[in-house]
Every structure is written in structure tokens, then in C-alpha cells.
Amino acid sequence: MSERYVTRGFVGRRAETAAATVGRVPPGQYVTSDFPVLSAGPTPHTALSEWTFTIDGLLAAPVTWRWDEFTELPTQDFVVDISCVTKWTKLNTRWRGVSLDRLLEHVQLEPAAAFAVAWSDGGYTTNVPLPDLLNGQAFVAWDYDGRPLAPEHGGPARLVVPHLYFWKSAKWVRGLRLLERDQPGFWESFGYHNRGDPWREQRYSGD
């Protein structure tokens, strides 16, 4: 397809990935000090007075928190590496929020609940197997790097699932629906891998 043509002197961003980070950087990724903004649509702006977070679906009863209630839940600081399918990886990102383990303590899951779909303002969705959300692997964050999460990066709050490609970390998240059967989200239903493990380079369906 491409000719064997090489542009003299061009190396691209990968040159910045130092040897010291090898082993922490998933295959095919380069390390960036930026925080690129990638969105599938315009930035929503929901007033905090109207913001809610809901867990529903295969539960005994759904639960909804208002902003003040949600941010008063037991919070933690998280320091994680994140990897975007567009090949950048950012090390040691600092977040503050509530873990999914804490949130799920407030509901009674039905035995059949095996998958979750996170949904956001603006219509974005992404699906995650329930086990990938447990045991400290996922959280909902409203602070990034010691400051309130900027709207362009998903503020007021976003889901963060750092062990999967960052398209799974839904910006502007407003709820989680627990399901019996997997329901591919916005990118998963359009050529992207259903699970998205960066360490197995699961970028596209069929990978």
C-alpha cells in the first residue's frame, strides 16, 4: 500500500519516550507530557445543581446521588498511568474521586449482572465487564492534578478505568447501567475492540 518512502529526518513524538519508562508503557504507545483533548462531541455543561449520578439496571433498586451527596462519599487519591488508543500514554496522572467499589456498596446487584454500560451527557456510552470495575480498578473522578476536572477533560466528573484504553474512561459520566448481556458502546460498536486492553494491544475489533 504505502511506498517505501521515508521523510528525511522525521522521527515523530516517539523520540520522547525515555528508556526508563520501558516496561511501563504498553506496546505501540509513546509517552506524552501533554494531556490531549479528544472528544466525540461538543463539551456539555450541566449545572452542578442539576447534575446527578445514577446506578441502575440489574439491581434490587436504583440509586441516584446529587452532586453534593456524591462528592461527600469516601474519596481517595489515585495515581495511575493512562493510555489512549491514539497511541499516547501519560504516566502518573493524579486524580481524586470515589472508587466504583465504594459506589457499588450502595446497591444490591442481581446475580445476573455481569456487564456495565457507562453513559454520559452528550450521549456517549462505553461498555465494561463488571469485574473490570471492581477491586480498585475504576473510579469516578472530579479532581485532576489537584484542581477541579476541566470541562474539556470530562468535568464535572468522569469515569476512569486506567487498565483499559482511555476511551473507556467516559467523560461527563452521569450513570452506570448494570446488564446481563454486554452492550457495545459508542466506539465498541464501530470497529473498536470490545474490551480494549492496552497490554494486549486490543485497539480494533478482531485484534
Place this chain on the structure above:
Amino acid sequence: MALAWQLATVVGIRLETPHVKSYALELPAWPGHRAGQHVDLRLTAEDGYQAQRSYSIASAPTGAPRVELTVERVKEGEVSPFLHDVVVVGDTFEARGPIGGYFVWEPDATAPLVLVAGGSGIVPLMAMLRHRATVGANAPATLLYSSRTASDVIYGAELDALATRGDGLRVVQTLTRQQPPGWSGYRRRIDRAMLAEVLAGAGENAAQAFVCGPTPLVEVVAQGLVGLGVPAQRVKTERFGPSGG
């Protein structure tokens, strides 16, 4: 006919401002272009890694297999620092184009022309003004051009010359961060009041407007122009994304 990649050769490099360079490219299979169109450039590293960017064509159509691109060096960028710091005359890269049948100006247009540019958004509008001068069009044209400081103004001398040809072109500038002594232009970001003053009596109901630059500027200007009476379908925009650092 699908756009095919071809090899472009750099035949000239000119420094326009401390952060902006123009590149003259020779393209053997160039089909010609219209003012406002752009090219895609593709760079390939030894290991096959590729990066692709779009750049507006700065030159007017001439019939020769050559175009000029004007590129601002974006500090955190991947391609523009390479173009500025590494590329020399004689180098080649893959290019395809011309692209874009929407954001174009044709000289047979008789409507008053309104051009609004922020920063490097001036590039495709300059192609339009250069083309306009070449064909000797004289329907009234107004350019409102926003830059940070006087040293950031691209094509400054050429714009002065075009504005004094007496062919109905008026150039208005604003410098948003710092102005030299004796500056008689505007001193702030483009806003609705500025547009209203600049457009006053410029035949806004019949105008054809082109707006190009950082997305936030384009949003403000496009909405402002429509609010001032320019028909919405006659406001053509080319957003460049977030403003550079």
C-alpha cells in the same frame, strides 16, 4: 478522481515572522487549485510511523505546478517543529490536494468580500487576496486581521501594498497583546462591536464572508457576522482548533 499522494519538493523557504515560515513546493502532478483550498502533508519515519497534517495553500492559482504553504511553528506540535527545524530546500514529503470545495473564493464573485482572520488563519485568506489582485477584481473587500503583536503579523508589508492599490481593499488590524508606539489599529480581541464598526456600510446583506483561525475566534466572529446581517449561508468558516500557545 480520488486524491493521490504525490511527492512534493521544497524549492524555497522564507521566514515570515519569528514563528512562521513559508515553503514553496514543486509538485509535478499538481492539477491546479482554487483560493482557500488546502493540502494534506504526510511524513513517514524510518520505522513506518506516519503523521499527517493539513495546511492551507497561501499562493494564488498560477497554472504552474507549484504552491506555497505558510506554517506556524506550534511549540508542542509534532509536524510544524519538524518543518521549521529540520526541513531544508531539496527535501521532499508526500502531499495530496487540493482539498476543499467549500471554503473557496472565485474571482467571478461580485459580492462585497469580508475576510476575518486570527493568527495563521490569514493563510487561506491571503491566497484569496493574492488571487484577487492577480485577476484585477475590484468589488469591495475588507480584511480584519487579528494578531498578538506586530512581530506576529504575517505578510505585513504585502498587505500594506495590497491595501494601497486602490482596488477597493481595506485592511484593518487588531493587535491583542502588545501594540507598537503610534499604533492606530484596534487593541483587543475581535468582538461584535469591532465587527460592527469594521463592517459599517460594507454591504453586509450581500456580503460573502470567510472566517479562518482558532476555533474560539471563528465561533465569535461567525455568530457576530450573522447577528450583523450577513446571511448565515454566506459565512464560510475554517476552524483551526484550539489557539496555539
Place this chain on the structure above:
Amino acid sequence: MSDPQPIAAQFAPDAHALDGNAVGGLLAELFGTDVTGADCGCAHCGNVGPLGTLRVYVAAGIVLRCSACSGLVMRVMTRSDGSHLLDARGAAFIRR
């Protein structure tokens, strides 16, 4: 043609959006020719305008949205072998 109103009230102007023009080359790969001037009807709100006026968002893939209602008109993703996937269900029609 209805005027390109500002994006629906709950969204603020976005610094990162581009115009359809910016992905003209990619669209040309898909359609075989430059289509930025071709009229496109939004399947959500019926707004008609050139593809070059759609709002482009760059994420995992490329998303093109209606400038009137912000509805999803098209999306394009590119696989590692360079092949493209196009979902144009949000376009009621494209006219050339």
C-alpha cells in the same frame, strides 16, 4: 437552507471542533472525490448544508456532527491496516 444556529443551548462553543473541510482529504479517500461542497441532510433535524460545514470532533475516530442540532451525522475510524470504516447513518442523504 436553515441558518447554522449555534450548537444546542446546553453546549458551549468548543475550542477543539473543526469544520468538515479539515477532513476533506479523508472524505475524499472514502468517496473517491472531494465532497466538502456536497450538500448533506441531517437525519436528526433535517438541516441541509455542505459537508464542509459539519462540525468535526477528533477522538478515537473522527466524528462529524450537524452544525444545527449537533446530532451525529457521520463517523470514520481507521484500522491499523489503513482501511477505513464509515458510518453515515446520520446523513439522510448526500447530494452531488
